[in-house]
Amino acid sequence: MQPLQFTCKKLPIPLLGSAVLLLISLATPTSSCTEQEKNSLLQFEDTHCCNWEGITCNGNKTVIDVSLASRGLEGSITPSLGNLTGLQRLNLSCNSLYGGLPLELVSSSTIMDLDVLNISSNLFTGQFTSATLKGMQNLIALNASNNSFTGQIPTHFCNISPSFAVLQLCFNKLSGNIPPGLGDCSKLRVLKAGHNNLSGTLPDELFNATSLEHLSFPRNGLQGMLDDTHIFKLRNLAILDLGENKFSGIIPDSIGQLTRLQELHLDYNIMSGELPSTFSNCTNLITLDLKSNNFSGELHKVGFSNFPDLKTLDLLWNNFGGTIPESIYSCRNLIALRLSANKFHGQLSKGLGNLKSLSFLSLGNNSFSNITNALQILRSSKNLTTLLLGMNFMNETMPDNARIDGFENLRVLDMYGSLLSGEIPFWISELANLEILSLRGNRLTGPIPAWINTLEYLFYLHISNNNLTGEIPTTLMAMPMLTSEKTAAHLDKRVFDLPVYHSPSLQYRKPIAYLKALCLSRNKFTGVIPPEIGQLKALFSLDISFNNLTGPIPPSICNLTNLEVLDLSNNNLTGEILAALENLHFLSDFNISNNDMEGPIPTGGQFCTFPNSSFAGNPRMCGPGLNHHCTSVEVGLAPTGSKGLLLIEVKIVAFYTTTSKKLVAQIVCLGVDY
Incomplete structure (x- = not known):
């Protein structure tokens, strides 16, 4: 039997047959129809209940399967x-059912045949007490994930149902x-309790469940070490997921005895030491995730050539060092390879070009050298969609245009x-x-190239912290993905093969999660902000701080109604803050300082x-909180000779501008009383 697998997909509300079933069996006491109404509905529906959508009967016309997943059901489960x-089999997953599990269902002596119960992805609450499920002597599978159950993991399943799996x-x-x-639980094959608040260690007794194929406890508070004398007992294990806990110590040599292992997730723990050479015996590995630990040493003792899948x-x-072992390049089915934030060094090997299936490659924050050689090798990986190379190739020259x-x-x-x-x-x-495209934090010179707007799908450009010069080109103001919100449909909606991290707590799982942004700060750009900037109506973030820009803020910038971030600080801008900027209702981060x-x-x-x-x-800006306060005169105006007296309180804010060489008055309406 395969483990319960499910996805929540909204389906149409069932037709009359299932609707009648819901009225009879899922109605709450306050909304139940009378017996006469119930019988009338049943007479109106002339088909047998075994023909109702989601209902399966055996040859004796006995209901054996109720499958009402993703039907938009609400309320509690009726004891009936x-x-x-x-x-x-009862499948009520992916609905909006709430409350506890009624004892008439889970503890009934009349419903002893139930072997599969799937109530996942609902709003159920309560605890699994000693009385829970005591009547289900034939229960094989229970899926209660994605709810709000509290208390402890129940221990009595295997005593009640010897076949529990x-x-x-x-x-x-x-x-x-x-x-x-x-x-x-001698027949337990799948045990998944990730994303809870569990604590303590993996009990030694757990490793006696030698039929386990899938053991998963990610994102809990578990701790301790993987015991070399116990883990080898789980020789049927295909998936082991202990990520995002507090496990410490090394990966034991006995891991190599788990020859059926396909996935190993030990990410976000505090484990250390070198990878054991016995890893080479895990020839069925498909996924190996060890990120965010303290592992060290070189990888050469692991025979990656033994992992064809x-x-x-x-x-x-981590703290892995040395060069990338050549054996990794024999993993011809490798799709995602991330070695970032370690201590690898040297040049990339030509063998990297053998990874024809590679889509995601992240090598950032190491000490690799010879960027031209690296790009020459990687260009043969035709399936590459994500290439992250930052914090390497230090002080080298960007490869020229022809190579x-x-x-x-x-x-x-x-x-x-x-x-x-x-x-x-x-x-x-x-x-x-x-x-x-991110080229930030380099020493690039010259202008922004005029061909930039030929990149039809480019919506995120980060070239801050360089030595770029010249004016901001008007071609940048014609980037297709930033000029019209309608182009959003062209964005690649695929997920990253691995999440992209900006910090341990900030990750992006698909490119579209990035805001549409232009980051041009900390360069040497001169001239004015192009008036054509108002064309970038889809832009969410604009940062042109720390440059040598002059002139006023162009009025067209007020057209960027999607802006959330606008940073114009540390330039030589003049003039006034446009009052129309108040209409940028999504603006949450604004900076005009040091101009x-x-x-x-x-x-x-x-x-x-x-x-x-x-x-x-x-220095010449005024307003509340600044050293320079605006001069103001308050005037009360009231029309006379009218029964309806209208009083308007007006503040006239006066200031002297050096650009117009005259006194300007701004009238601010503070309140209306009538």
């Missing part, structure tokens, strides 16, 4: 389901220790923080499917939420 004495309790609020009694290798945030081609399917290119010199190369213009702006700070819209630091360093 316990009257279905021949019921073998599948227990799924993920995404609940369970606490306490893992009960040792689960080790008595390996698709994902994630070693992010790089390929990368036809590349969507994401990140080469940040490498102090690369040279200009933005022309070969990037040939990456026709590029969506995200030569003047006049009053707008008081409407989002501006009352911005700190004073957003405006500091503009």
Whole structure:
């Protein structure tokens, strides 16, 4: 029997047959129809209940299967389901059912045939007490994931039902220790209780459940070490997921005796030491995820050539060193390889080009060298969609325009923080499917190339912290993905083969999760902000701070109604803050500090939420919280000779502008009383 697998997909509400069933069996006492009404409905529906959608009967017309997943059901489970004495399978997953499990269902002596119960992805609460499920002597599989059950993991399943094989309790609020009694479940094959509040260690007795194929406790508070004398007992194990806990110590040598192991997840723990050479015996490995630990040493003792089916290798945030072992390049089915944030060094081997299935490659924050050689090798990986190379190739020169081609399917290119010199190369213009480009933190010179708007799908450009010069080109104001919100449909909605991390707590699982952004800060751009900037109506974030820009803020910038971030600080901008900026209702981060702006700070819209630091360093700017207060005169106006007296309180804010050489008055309406 395969483990219970399910996805929540909304289906149409059933027709009359199932509707009648719901009225009879799922109605709450306050909404139940009378017996006469119930019989009338049954007479109206002339088909047998065995023909109702979601209902299966045996040859004796006895209901044996109720499958009502994803039907939009609400309310609590009625105890009357316990009257279905021949019921073998009940699937109510992916609905909005709530409350506890009625004892008439789970403890009934009349519903002893039930072997599969799937109530996952609902709103159920309560605990699994000693009385829970005591009547289900034939229960084989229980899936109660994605609810709000509390208390401890029950221990009595195997005592009640000797054939119990599948227990799924993920995404609940369970606490306490893992009960040792689960080790008595001789036929238990699937045990999943991730994303709860469990604590303590893996009890030694658990390893007596030698039929286990899937053992999964991610994102809990478990601790301790993997015992070399116990783990080898689980020789049928195909999936072991202990990620996001507090496990320490080393990976024991006995891991090599788990020859059926396909997935090993030990990420986000505090484990250390070198990888054992016995890993080479795990020849069925498909996924190896060890990210965010303290593992160290070189990888050469692991025979990666023994992993012909390996698709994902994630070693992010560890202390591995040396060169990349050649044996990794024999993993021809590898799709995602991440070696970032370690201590690898040397040049990339030509063998990397053998990974023809590689889609996701992340090598950032190591000490690799010879970027030209690396790109020449990688261009033969035609399936590459994500290439993250930042914090390597330090102080080298960006490869020139004539030497790089390929990368036809590349969507994401990140080469940040490498102090690369040279200009933005022309070969990037040939990456026709590029969506995200980051060249920040280098020493690139020259202008933003005029071909930038030929990248039809580019919506995120980060070239901050360089030495780029010249004016901001008007071609940048014509980028297709930023000029129209309608182009959002063209975004690649695929997920990353692995999540992309900006910090342990900030991750992106698909490119579209990135905001549409232009990050041009900390360069040497001159001239004015192009008035064409108003064309970028889809832009969410604009950062052109720390440049040498002059002139006023162009009025067209007020057209960017989707803006959430606008940073114009540390330039030489002049003039006044446009009052129309108050209409940027999504603006949550605004900074105009350290310029030569003047006049009053707008008081409407989002501006009352911005700190004073957003405006500091503009000596001729006035407003609340600044050293320079605006001069004001309050005037009361009232029309006479009218029965309906209208009083308007008006504040006239006066300030002297150096640009117009005259006194300007701004009238601010503070209140109306009538």
